[in-house]
Amino acid sequence: MTGQLRNRPVSAFIAEAIAHEMEADERVVVLGEDVGRMGGVFGATRGLQRRFGPWRVRDTPITEMSFTGMAVGLALDGYRPVAEIMFADFIGVCLEQVYNAAAKNRYMSGGTVAMPIVFKTAAGILGSAAQHSQCLWGLFGHLPGLRVVVPSCPYDYKGLMAASIACPDPVVFIEHKQLLTRWARDFRHGAQVPEHRYAEPLGTAAVVRPGADVTIATLGLSVSHALDAAEVLAGEEITAEVIDLRSVVPLDAGTVAASAARTGRLLVVDEDYRSFGLSGELITRVLERLGPGRLAAFARHALPDVPVPAARALEEAVLPSVSSVADAARGLLR
Amino acid sequence: MSVLTALDRFAWMTRIRAFEHACLEGVRSGEIHGELHTAIGQEAIAAGMAGWLRDTDALVSTHRNHAHALIKGVDPRALLAEIFERRTGLCGGYGGHMHPFDPRHRFSASGIVGASLPVALGHAYAARLAGRDDVAVAVTGDGGANHGTFHECLTMASAWGLPLIVVIENNGLAISVEPSAVTPPGTLAGRAVGYGVCGVTVDGTDAEAVSGAFGELVTFARQSPAPSVLEATCARFRGHYEGDVQAYRDPEQDRSGRDPLLIARHALAASGIPDSELDRVEQAAAAEMQALLAQVRADPCPDPADARRHVFAATAPGAQRLAGGTRPVPAAAEPGQAAPGPGRGESGTGGAR
Numbered sequence: 001m002t003g004q005l006r007n008r009p010v011s012a013f014i015a016e017a018i019a020h021e022m023e024a025d026e027r028v029v030v031l032g033e034d035v036g037r038m039g040g041v042f043g044a045t046r047g048l049q050r051r052f053g054p055w056r057v058r059d060t061p062i063t064e065m066s067f068t069g070m071a072v073g074l075a076l077d078g079y080r081p082v083a084e085i086m087f088a089d090f091i092g093v094c095l096e097q098v099y100n101a102a103a104k105n106r107y108m109s110g111g112t113v114a115m116p117i118v119f120k121t122a123a124g125i126l127g128s129a130a131q132h133s134q135c136l137w138g139l140f141g142h143l144p145g146l147r148v149v150v151p152s153c154p155y156d157y158k159g160l161m162a163a164s165i166a167c168p169d170p171v172v173f174i175e176h177k178q179l180l181t182r183w184a185r186d187f188r189h190g191a192q193v194p195e196h197r198y199a200e201p202l203g204t205a206a207v208v209r210p211g212a213d214v215t216i217a218t219l220g221l222s223v224s225h226a227l228d229a230a231e232v233l234a235g236e237e238i239t240a241e242v243i244d245l246r247s248v249v250p251l252d253a254g255t256v257a258a259s260a261a262r263t264g265r266l267l268v269v270d271e272d273y274r275s276f277g278l279s280g281e282l283i284t285r286v287l288e289r290l291g292p293g294r295l296a297a298f299a300r301h302a303l304p305d306v307p308v309p310a311a312r313a314l315e316e317a318v319l320p321s322v323s324s325v326a327d328a329a330r331g332l333l334r
Numbered sequence: 335m336s337v338l339t340a341l342d343r344f345a346w347m348t349r350i351r352a353f354e355h356a357c358l359e360g361v362r363s364g365e366i367h368g369e370l371h372t373a374i375g376q377e378a379i380a381a382g383m384a385g386w387l388r389d390t391d392a393l394v395s396t397h398r399n400h401a402h403a404l405i406k407g408v409d410p411r412a413l414l415a416e417i418f419e420r421r422t423g424l425c426g427g428y429g430g431h432m433h434p435f436d437p438r439h440r441f442s443a444s445g446i447v448g449a450s451l452p453v454a455l456g457h458a459y460a461a462r463l464a465g466r467d468d469v470a471v472a473v474t475g476d477g478g479a480n481h482g483t484f485h486e487c488l489t490m491a492s493a494w495g496l497p498l499i500v501v502i503e504n505n506g507l508a509i510s511v512e513p514s515a516v517t518p519p520g521t522l523a524g525r526a527v528g529y530g531v532c533g534v535t536v537d538g539t540d541a542e543a544v545s546g547a548f549g550e551l552v553t554f555a556r557q558s559p560a561p562s563v564l565e566a567t568c569a570r571f572r573g574h575y576e577g578d579v580q581a582y583r584d585p586e587q588d589r590s591g592r593d594p595l596l597i598a599r600h601a602l603a604a605s606g607i608p609d610s611e612l613d614r615v616e617q618a619a620a621a622e623m624q625a626l627l628a629q630v631r632a633d634p635c636p637d638p639a640d641a642r643r644h645v646f647a648a649t650a651p652g653a654q655r656l657a658g659g660t661r662p663v664p665a666a667a668e669p670g671q672a673a674p675g676p677g678r679g680e681s682g683t684g685g686a687r
Contacts, residue, residue: 029463055463061493066452066486073394073456073470076442079463081456100446101453109435110426111644113442144645168647 006193010157011043011180013193014120017161018045018082020197022052025080028165031058031067032084041086042122042180064094071117072101080116080165088123088136088174102170103145114168118161124221124271125319126177130307135220138270138277140172141248147171147202148248152179152223153190156246159200167202176221188227189244205252207259211241214329215259217282218269219245222320226269229325240329248278253285260286265332266298269320274302301328337549338385341607341615343541344598346381348619350401351595353410355620356627357400357431360418361576365631367419370431371398375571378594379503380405382544382566383471386552392440392457392470394450397432398503399443402473406441408434411626420633427636428644440468447508448481450474451500455487458496462559469497469555477508479522479565488529491561498561499551503538505570510582523565531561538566539594542601568592 022028030036030045030052036059039046049057060067064085071081085091091098102115123135140148147169151157157175164171184191189208208223209230216226223244230240241259245252260266266286268279279300287295301320309315338346354374360366373380380401387393387406395402403413408424416423417431424434432445440457444450454472461468478484479502491498502522506512513522526533532551536543544566551562569592573580590596599612 058459061486061489063486063490066455066483066490069449069452069483070456070459070490073392073453073458074460075456076437076453077392077440077457077460079460096446096449097452101444101449104433105435105442106647107644108425108429108433109437109442109644110423110428111648112425113435113437114647147646 005184005191006195007183007185009043009181009183010154011040012046013154013158014044014161014175014180015039015046015048017158018165019048019051021162021165022048022056024197027078028080028082029056029058029074030082030084031060031071033060033062033086035059035084040084042175042177044120044175044180045084064090065096068094068119069097069101071119072097072105072115075102075115075117076105076113082118082120082165085119085121087132088121089131089134091121091136091139098170098172099143099146103143106169107145115170116168117170118164118173119170120161120173120175122177122180123174124176124178125308125315127312127315129310133308135174135272137172137174137219137248138272140174141251141278141281142276145170146249148174149202149246150174150176150219150248151246152220152244153187154184154193155190156200158193159198160202160246162197162199163202166199171202174220178221188224203247203250203252205246205255206244207241207255208244209240209242211239211263213238213240213263214265214267214332215241215243215256215263216267216269216325216329217243217245217256217259219248220271222269222271222325225320225322225325228322229329232322232326233329238329238333245282251282251285253282253289256282257286257289260298261290261294264294264296266295267325267329267332268300268302269325269328270300270302271320272303273305274300275305277302297332299328299332301325338545340542340598340602340605343381343384343545344595344602344612345615345619346384346405347377347541347595347598348616349622350377350380350404352619352623353400353404353414356414356623357417358576359627365418366431368430370417370576371574372572372576373398373401375589375593376503376505376538376568377401378541378598379501379538379544379566379568381541381594383501383548386545386549387471388468389439390466390468392454392468393473394454394457394471395441395443395473396447396450396475396478397443397445398475399432399434399473403434403436403441403443406436407439408436408441410623411629414626415630415633418630418633419635420630421636422630422633426640448474448478448483450478451483451487455491455496455498458491458498458561459494461497462494467497467556467559469499469552469559471499471501473501473503475508476502476504476506476513476522477511478502479525480508480517488526488531488561488563492529492531495558495560497555497559499548499555500561500563501548502563502565504565504567506567507570507574509574521565523563526563529561531563533563533565535565535567538568539592539597541594541598568594
């Protein structure tokens with residue numbers, strides 16, 4: 001990539017992607033709490049209402065249960081709604097329309113209706129404790145019919161949002177709160193964002209740092225941690241290959257398996273809860289592909305099955321960090 | 335819209351009841367192996383709505399949806415085949431009786447109580463966005479009127495001036511619970527005042543009364559546009575579902591005094607329509623539905639090999655319609671691993687998982 005780095009917060013690139021899609025397709029509409037006048041609590045819809053008007057960028061009352069269903073009705077009517085659930089945790093008040101309608105309508109209709117809806121939502125740690133910090137991609141991934149996208153860098157936030165809006169299936173687009181507010185220059189990968197409209201294909205992982213000794217597969221904010229950890233490990237003559245999963249559904253286990261087959265060691269880092277989640281699923285799929293004997297070691301480093309605590313001292317004790325990821329990787333090489 | 339006569343509405347009611355009776359045969363025979371909710375006793379509400387809606391208006395119904403589907407123009411043969419779990423069904427057997435989808439008639443339903451309102455709200459919003467004077471009808475029950483979506487949707491529809499008509503079929507039983515046990519005094523339609531919208535309660539066993547009120551609200555919604563609430567009181571003759579032993583009431587109680595077909599028959603006879611003509615209408619409805627039933631029973635069942643279809647769109651996600659990305663790929667990564675092309679991965683017949 002060449003040219004000047006467009007140094008903006010990630011949220012601005014999301015708004016740019018949505019604006020491009022709204023320009024290209026008048027069926028794209030945005031709805032949610034504080035998405036219009038305010039431009040989103042993290043700024044990911046900033047400027048859209050001023051540009052496209054209040055009917056295409058609709059501030060809703062606090063009615064998640066109904067505005068998610070409104071998105072379903074709009075989709076049945078041929079629109080392509082982008083509905084923002086401000087924090088992923090709030091899915092607790094509106095999962096109904098997301099998983100009983102949006103996720104199932106194509107199937108229940110025998111393929112006669114499409115549900116091109118993006119449920120965008122902010123997830124992850126920002127010092128806000130148990131009700132405003134969850135990732136929950138494992139929960140969404142468990143429910144058939146939902147595509148689940150988790151970008152890690154500015155380039156993907158824009159390109160995967162564009163692809164999510166164009167997708168004929170419902171997409172849960174999970175934004176990490178720490179990344180939304182991070183500026184492009186502070187990323188080790190994918191910092192360059194073209195001004196033009198583009199889309200990244202959904203459902204493919206990306207190797208963001210090549211290595212030979214251990215594979216670290218992760219997503220979202222933890223990709224940054226893994227890249228920093230790989231830098232630390234490089235000083236110890238350990239080369240870690242870092243894979244950004246980018247998508248939970250579909251899950252590109254093939255890319256991870258190919259890498260793990262070369263390095264012989266697989267670490268899955270997951271900011272979501274450990275049990276019944278992404279880490280166990282990914283390792284199982286890799287083992288199903290490679291057979292039981294191909295890996296010298298594998299492990300998962302995820303949020304232990306506790307709610308996210310409030311105090312920093314407690315929070316840091318349970319969440320993946322640069323040092324904890326490096327430690328976990330070293331553990332596989334012992 | 336063409337205004338139906340009282341005899342037309344009687345004909346609708348007889349067709350709806352004959353359709354429901356055809357469904358009951360499938361329960362007895364085991365051809366319908368799951369739940370079935372019939373609208374027997376509630377036919378006058380759908381019949382009163384008949385004729386007022388265009389194909390381009392939306393109607394979102396409930397678990398008890400057959401009557402609404404029929405008056406919205408859904409093909410009765412395809413609907414019956416869906417209920418009878420046939421490949422020829424409206425949804426190929428994937429949806430079943432609680433989840434019929436007919437996009438051509440903007441008709442759908444949800445098996446989740448209260449879930450019809452938000453979807454109808456979306457249709458109403460779409461009509462405003464497109465500048466169409468179409469309306470959206472959400473059907474719910476007395477039970478559904480207590481769901482949070484009732485409050486949320488009327489709040490939004492009123493604030494934004496959306497052509498949403500909430501039809502409450504108040505059959506006096508939320509499965510087993512009577513409204514008097516769980517709701518404040520007053521009518522359900524009376525709640526409309528709190529949202530600054532029109533609310534009307536009518537006798538839902540009288541198709542003409544329903545038609546008069548519904549027609550006015552549809553016309554109002556098209557012109558204003560603005561939402562409204564229509565509460566139609568009625569009796570549910572059968573259990574909540576077929577097989578419900580109805581321990582909460584006397585299943586044998588005589589409900590003929592609230593039978594909309596008998597009520598309409600008496601009124602029509604009093605207006606001078608001969609009994610022979612009314613008999614002919616009833617017989618024609620029964621013959622029509624029995625003929626459909628015979629056809630449906632000869633239809634094939636779905637192919638088990640198709641059970642994993644339709645979870646996701648068959649085509650890969652729409653990213654390809656845009657110019658491909660230019661995401662930088664680390665030099666040392668092996669080709670094909672760092673950035674696999676669209677469609678790679680585990681997507682197969684079973685979808686993208």
